[in-house]
Amino acid sequence: MKRARILLALNRASSLAAHRKLLEQEFDVVGIASDYRTLLAKGLKSEPDMIVGDLELPLWSEPDLRRKLEQLIPKTKVLLVSVGNDASAGPGSPKTRASGLTIKRSTGANLVDVLQEFLDEQSDKTAETNPATSYPFAPAHDVSKELTQRQREVLKLLAEGRTMKQTGEILNLTTRTIAFHKYKIMRDFELHNNLELLRLAIREHLVSPD
Numbered sequence: 001m002k003r004a005r006i007l008l009a010l011n012r013a014s015s016l017a018a019h020r021k022l023l024e025q026e027f028d029v030v031g032i033a034s035d036y037r038t039l040l041a042k043g044l045k046s047e048p049d050m051i052v053g054d055l056e057l058p059l060w061s062e063p064d065l066r067r068k069l070e071q072l073i074p075k076t077k078v079l080l081v082s083v084g085n086d087a088s089a090g091p092g093s094p095k096t097r098a099s100g101l102t103i104k105r106s107t108g109a110n111l112v113d114v115l116q117e118f119l120d121e122q123s124d125k126t127a128e129t130n131p132a133t134s135y136p137f138a139p140a141h142d143v144s145k146e147l148t149q150r151q152r153e154v155l156k157l158l159a160e161g162r163t164m165k166q167t168g169e170i171l172n173l174t175t176r177t178i179a180f181h182k183y184k185i186m187r188d189f190e191l192h193n194n195l196e197l198l199r200l201a202i203r204e205h206l207v208s209p210d
Contacts, residue, residue: 004119007046007076008032009039009053015083016054019111023052026112036062040209043073044202050119055080055103066101072199072209077122079115083108145188152206154181158194159201 005028010016012034023029030046033039036059043051051069053060060080069078078101106114147155157167164178171178182197191197201207 003028004049005030005046006050006052006115007039007043007048009051009057009059010034011054011057014054014057015108016052016081016111019083019108022112023115027115035059036065037209039065040068040072041202043069043076044199044209047073048076050115051076051078052115053078053080053101055082060101068209071195072202077118078102079104079118081106081111081114083111147185147204151181151185152204154178155185155197155201155204156206158182159198159207 003026006023007030008016008020008023010032020029030048031042033042034057039051039059059065066078069076080101080103082103082105084107102118104114104118153171154167157170158164158178162170164182165175167173168175168178185191185200186197189200191200198207202209
């Protein structure tokens, strides 16, 4: 079975950091992030199956973090973990209510089981919702394709919010030519809407995730 890919959200003092080697025995750890920008950038670049975060990390107080994650990496699941016996980290605490994300406790020794249980739960939910297309670890697109220089110019301007007409004026091209480039990018990368175009632009470092 293919190993799940996880991104850790923690700081150096995090209790999760001590268990990284344990996690690497069962999962592919694709990176570590400790701040808003890094989490979005690394999440978008690696598109992990799961983000595992330390519940005590201040990062989760960012008001629009959940919305950004859902927009940019909708297939990625987010689990906040409290390791130890911290009673303040219970599901009813203000912090957990504010995050709106799934919270689980772990003794540390059973951390792998906690994560695997969460993945199984999410996989079951996906299968129930759409049994014909339940592929939780499938890549979002063919990463082997590359944008041409002209495609990069067009994609950057569109991702910045400009219309096809405005993009054509900036690049001295007709609106029809801009439309040709836009829809060729969507076809080549199997994109279906403007949000997925934006995700591609961020992944290609053409625009900021902020």
